[in-house]
Amino acid sequence: MASSIHDLARHLNISIGTVSRALNGRADVNAETRQRVLEAARKLNYSPNQSGRSLRQGATRSIAFMLQPHPGDQQYGEPFFIPFLTGLQARLAESGLDLIVVMGAPGDYQQERLRRVVETRRADAVVLAWTRRDDERIDYLTERGFPFATLGRSRSGGKSYPSLDLDFEKAGVDAVDRLVARGHRRIAAIRPSLDLNFGHLFMTGYRKALRRHGIEVDPSLIAEDFINEAGGYQVIPRVMLSKDRPTAIIFNNDAMALGGCKALAEMGIRPGQDIAVIVIVDTPLCRYFSPALTGFRPALEPMGQRLAEMLLASLPAYAGPEGPRTIREVWPLELVARESD
Amino acid sequence: MASSIHDLARHLNISIGTVSRALNGRADVNAETRQRVLEAARKLNYSPNQSGRSLRQGATRSIAFMLQPHPGDQQYGEPFFIPFLTGLQARLAESGLDLIVVMGAPGDYQQERLRRVVETRRADAVVLAWTRRDDERIDYLTERGFPFATLGRSRSGGKSYPSLDLDFEKAGVDAVDRLVARGHRRIAAIRPSLDLNFGHLFMTGYRKALRRHGIEVDPSLIAEDFINEAGGYQVIPRVMLSKDRPTAIIFNNDAMALGGCKALAEMGIRPGQDIAVIVIVDTPLCRYFSPALTGFRPALEPMGQRLAEMLLASLPAYAGPEGPRTIREVWPLELVARESD
């Protein structure tokens, strides 16, 4: 059915070696011959079988992104990643690499899928997200010497791999600073599990800023739940029913904020009027919510491009001129002021 | 680095043929030998190189889902697909198949990416979404005889391929019926491009129901825009500033509904009180919005499983007992009544 390099060679009365060299732009092939080969390839719409190619070269020329359903989420996923993937894809394509996204099974930190990709050599490198404070996936990959990069940091024991993260700690500080400047002193923090590294970073900033303002950290104002709408919804009563209510809430996530605002509305509390609300990671949801939610906007697509670049630079096969490699980057989160505070 | 079948054979003092047969569960291998092979494979943690395997067998044992950023969307994507993919993945894994997700470039109806997957034989079949009324991807695939299935129908000229869709027409009818029963007669419809088949189906139901109730279809109550928050936001003025305002609005999409409600709020119109709102495809967003939006909930994960089954049944290599193959299914959309109407 599909035409192989042999068909092409036979059709041109030429050896497959020459065809291959012509297609791959080698120097030692006559200009006219190359022309004929390229034309024939187009006419028979030939394109090389990826399996044959991978087998011979020992590389698949593709990078896998491990996509995981929201931890603790039963239903929907994270639109967050789409623009990131668009950027990743764009940059990889420039170097002739394909991006494949591998769905993790919900529940197990996708160890199983990851192992499968690595062991059957379906990709030359992988990109991880949802990095945890101690991440066994990182241990696994470094141990096996399999190339990877991460979106998000981790507490790494001297391991060296490209990683790109947002400055959640700074965002936590900025959020508190802003609220304090507006007169708030009882500021709640709604966060996911501290295992998730960005949750931990956020809380570090939160605490640090409070202390700097001479405000004692009140454990009853800090609550953890699933990182989705249901989590935000069910966590609010725990925070609001205490005797000394907060006057402001920082949500570590837009989905949690949505659920939280619902719970507030049901209690007759209006965000932006009766209580101030800030969201750490801004999405279109925040902008189009009523009231529009103040949040911190990440530059997702550029991040995808950048992480692709960093990953490529770390791969011997694709590394360009041996410049100094940045291995770790932390990008700022820009605050977008809106109505909710 | 990675151990091959030769290493395994050498380690066991056995031929690679026997090793392969043992691992693949062939009958003609001694029980004790098989045991030894399996143990050694575990110990050396051997797993077969996928490229070698694919090359020999002429099949990659993987299915590609073509994921496209929202048409007209610059920023974020569609969480809709995650549970669908979870179901798809689960069912494929049962048959030993891998699911890979391929990102399309925004803009071109991902023809380029699709071609690449097909021509380099990276997958044995593909799954398409966002089916259009006339879909060139379907033409391309049938022409080349490449197996595929679609999430969503298309106006197919006698082509035969597995497809699974939601009954958007019925949802359109039900939405109108419900609103009419509550006394509404001026019902607006906010939809995406009619090229997108689900948009077309929805409108068919909408018109049909209106006529059945003796209500004339008023073009000024129908508006098209991008299928995202911004689209919903900017389309509302066009519909609400006419002299004879609608008393109810049906949104064909949750993101458009979010944007639309924002625009309504800015005009001082409260959904659920001053105007009725129904959303065709329900997501957690609808449930946790204030007011909670009435919508039609799809069974996404089961749909993924089912479509995987239908696809598998259409592939000669994986087809089970040759039962009658359902080639086309349309699933109901269940209405979830909430506060917005």
Added chain:
DNA sequence: CGTTTTTCCGTAAACGTTTACGACAACACA
């Protein structure tokens, strides 16, 4: 014209599997 260099191309091996085929031993049966 003889020698060296360059240009171009064919040959064949290799990548890691699976599998058709045949060989050999053990066993059953007459």
Added chain:
DNA sequence: TGTGTTGTCGTAAACGTTTACGGAAAAACG
């Protein structure tokens, strides 16, 4: 003992590429 059957395994080809190597012809050089 001879013949057929069964169980188990090794051999080698094949999948579609890329690439090291060598060789023939053409070009350059003296």
